[in-house]
Amino acid sequence: MTARGRGEATRREPVLERPESLFDIRLDARDRSAPPPVDAPRRAARAKTAKPAPDPKPAEPRRGRADPPQKSRESSRPARRRRRGSLVFGLIKWGLILGVWAVLALAGVIAWEASKLPPMQTLMIPKRPPTVTVQAADGKTLATRGDMGGVAVPIGELPPYLPKAFVAIEDQRFFSHFGLDPEGLARALVTNLTSRRLRQGGSTLTQQLAKNLFLTQERTASRKVQELVLALWLEHKFTKAEILDLYLNRVYFGAGAYGVEAAAQRYFGKSARQVTLAEAAMLAGLVNSPSRLAPTRNLKGAQARAGLVLAAMRQQGLITPEMASTALARPAQLSRAGMPDSSGYVADWVMDQLDSFVGEDLPGDVTVRTTVDAGLQQAAEKALDDTLAKSGGKFGVGQGALVVLDTDGGVKALIGGRNYADSQYNRAVTARRQPGSAFKPFIYLTAIEHGLTPETVREDGPIQLKGWRPENSTHEYRGPVTLTQALALSLNTVSVRLTLEVGPKAVVATAKRLGITSPLDPNPSIALGTSEVSVLELAGAYVPFATGGIGVIPHVIDVVKGADGKVLYQRNISGPGRVMDPAYAAMMNHMMMETLASGTARRADLPGWEAAGKTGTSQDYRDAWFVGYTARYVTAVWLGNDDSSPTKKASGANLPVEIWSRVMKTAHQGVPVAELPGGLRSYGFGGAGYGAPGGSLLPPESLPDDRPPAVVGQMPPPPQPEQPMTIDRWFAETFLGAKRQ
Known part of the structure; x- marks a missing residue:
């Protein structure tokens, strides 16, 4: 009998229940090897009296690694505070650390840079560069110079x-x-x-x-x-x-x-x-x-x-x-x-000379009192600027220079250019230009010193020597003329004949003796003023005519003082002394007074004063000059262009004479009238003044302006001069004899 047959009983496999507690492998206090805590009995007692807790909801089965239990909000806030506090503390700590290092680094940099400086115990305030204050004769500040x-x-x-x-x-x-x-x-x-x-x-x-x-x-x-x-x-x-x-x-x-x-x-x-x-x-x-x-x-x-x-x-x-x-x-x-003005030319010239008077190392700030008349300086600047602004374009003239000297050689005004702000080049001191006929007084003086007089007659006529034919500006000739007429009319042929008579070397020696310092070529061309000179030295060389023969050294510095008032330099040089016989100075004044009375400078206007002078115009009208003087002042004016380009027929007889008249009128305001040595008033001849009718010794005829000469060539040997004549004999024969008639 089979098993099925015995009752068809089925086999049942054993089923095991899976209570959650069987799979909980977490340790509790009983599993610990350590003894229970001291307060274990109290905890047990509290547990017995406490109400039983409700059964917890069955937890979901866990798979893999167990999840940590969730924390409540109350328990997480203190943690966040602790973390925030830790962060702030860390920032502060590191900030302090970095700050200390920054201070140390800064101190190191400061120490390093300080080590490059001189030792503090030896450090001194640098000496302030000296300043030179240039003053006018009355103490007014003209300019300052220095770093x-x-x-x-x-x-x-x-x-x-x-x-x-x-x-x-x-x-x-x-x-x-x-x-x-x-x-x-x-x-x-x-x-x-x-x-x-x-x-x-x-x-x-x-x-x-x-x-x-x-x-x-x-x-x-x-x-x-x-x-x-x-x-x-x-x-x-x-x-x-x-x-x-x-x-x-x-x-x-x-x-x-x-x-x-x-x-x-x-x-x-x-x-x-x-x-x-x-x-x-x-x-x-x-x-x-x-x-x-x-x-x-x-x-x-x-x-x-x-x-x-x-x-x-x-x-x-x-x-x-x-x-x-x-x-x-x-x-x-x-x-x-x-604003920069013409006084800058004066100041620059002062600085060029200062080292030779007080040395290169100035003791500190210094004050230089000059001979300059501040009012006259401004008047001269305005006269030059106004004239060029009005007529400079018409005559093609772009620049000018001017010097006023007193009879001691002191510079009363010096204008080195039309505008100092535009150009600091000093055309009165540094530049050298051909004086033209303004050089002729030195030729005539040399002739007089060789025995001629203002009434000596010479031929104004054509002259030709080895291809050279000097001509007058008008290309006309007057025949026999006196030296007075020849100089007043600026006749070139007579000037050349006189130069040949006395010799070019004698002319150069005369000009040097009176004050010309520029190199002069001792050749026949000097008769027409072809050797270049400065405005300053030409003005200085005319001063002996105004003083009766006493030479001067043009100067501008009078006194130099330190900041403490100590005198570092004071001028006490009188000059070269007598450079011309008074009789010859009188004759020259007589001839050059006629230049203003009826000659090329007849447009000069200085009422009430005996004045004399000479115009000059270089070849091709490149330079226009007038140098005129009284017994008080000598003023030289030059006009032209910096590049030596020809002007539009600007001559010494027009613009320079106009500027000269304005400046000299200002210079003589309030000055007591004085006669020129050898002037007509000095010998009892009243005269009507120069620049006014009745003052001329020449025939009242139309006279030409001064014009440039012709090109110069080789000259023949000069003839022998005439016998000398004394001043008394000349005046007796020229004026007293004529008066008795």
Whole structure:
């Protein structure tokens, strides 16, 4: 019987239940090898009395790694706080660490840059470059020269609002900081970062002074660190007032002006001691950008900046609102006196000579008092400028020069060109041009010294020697004429004949003796003034005619004094002495007075004064001259072009005579009248004055202007001179005999 047959009983496989507790393999306290905690009995007691907890929801079967239990919000917040606190603490800690390292690094950089500077115990304020103040004869300042452009003025002598203006706009915490202004530096840093460009520097006045005294103007981190070190040293070494004094007398104001005195003179034509509040505000505003804001090129910009300075001063209580309003209503203006003028030519000439008088190393600021008459200097500048502005284009003249000397050789006025601002080339001292007929007085004087007189007759006629034919300007000839007529009419043929008679070397010797210093060629061409001379030396060589034969050395420097008032030089040289016999000087004056009375310079106008002189025109009308004189002054005028190009027939008889008349009228205002040595009044002949009818000894006929000579060639040997004549014999035969008739 099979199993099925015995009851068909089925086989049942055993089924095992999977209660969750059987598969929980986590350890509990009973599984630990350590003894139970001390408070285990108390925990057991609490467990018995506690209410049974509801059965937990059956957990889902776990697969793989068991998940950590979720934390409640209450338990996660303290953790976040702890993590945040740890982060803040870490930041603070590392910030402090980095800060310490930054300080150490900064200290190292400062120490490194400071090591490049000279030892502080040996550091000294650099000596301020000396300034030369050039004054007129009356003490008025004509110009200043030197690297600083002006003398130092103590802060106590300045108006109180002047230094306050600088503090207000440049460093308002100047009196409270220690050389470095952290607040100002931070503000400048923020401004520069927000604007993304360098707009503020944050430097204090002390730092700016340190840069000006010891460092270059380059903008580098190294220079900035050195600037800070030096600023701290300055604050330790000097008081605030001393630092401000040094700053004001050295800072740059543009247009070549260093220091407030130079700037005030340059822009306002006055001393810094006399500036107004508006002018002080403008000066304070310039140091921020001196090249861009210089009033000479940007007056509106300088005035706008001055307005900001005034506003700052008012806000800081340094001036009253009324003072600010008044200054704003009348802003500072550029003074004409502060502009470069013809006095610059005088100042430059002074500087060229100064070393020979006081040495190359000046002891400090010096003052040079000159012989120049400031009023006459301005009048001469105006006369030249007005004449060229009116007639320069018509006559093709672009430049001019002028010198006025007194009878001691002192320069009373010197104009080296039409406009000093445009050209500093000194045409009165440096340039040399052909004098033309203005050189003839030396030829006639040589002839007189060889025995001729003003009444000696010579032939005005054609002359030809080896292809050379000198002619008169009119190409006409007058036949026999006296030397007086020949000189007054500037007859070229007579001048050549006289040169041949006495010899060119004798003429050169005479000119040198009277004061010509330029090289002169002893050839026949000298008869027509072909050797070049300067305006200054030609004027000086005419002075012996005005003095009766006493020579002079043209000079401009009278006294040189140091800043302490000590006299470093004082002129006491009298000159070469007598260079001409008084009788010959009288004869020459007689002849050259006729030049103004009825000759080529008859347009000269100086009523009431005996005056004499000579015109001159070089070949092709390249140079136009007139040198005229009285018993008080000698004035030489030259007109032409720098490139020696021909003018449009400008001659000594037109524009130079016009300028000479204007200048000499100014020079003789208020001066007692004096006669020329040997003049007609000196011998009892009243005369009507020169430049007026009745004063001429020549026939009343139409006379030509002075004109250029012809080309010169080789000359034959000169003939023997006539026998000499005394002055008494000449006057007796010429005037007294004629009077008895």
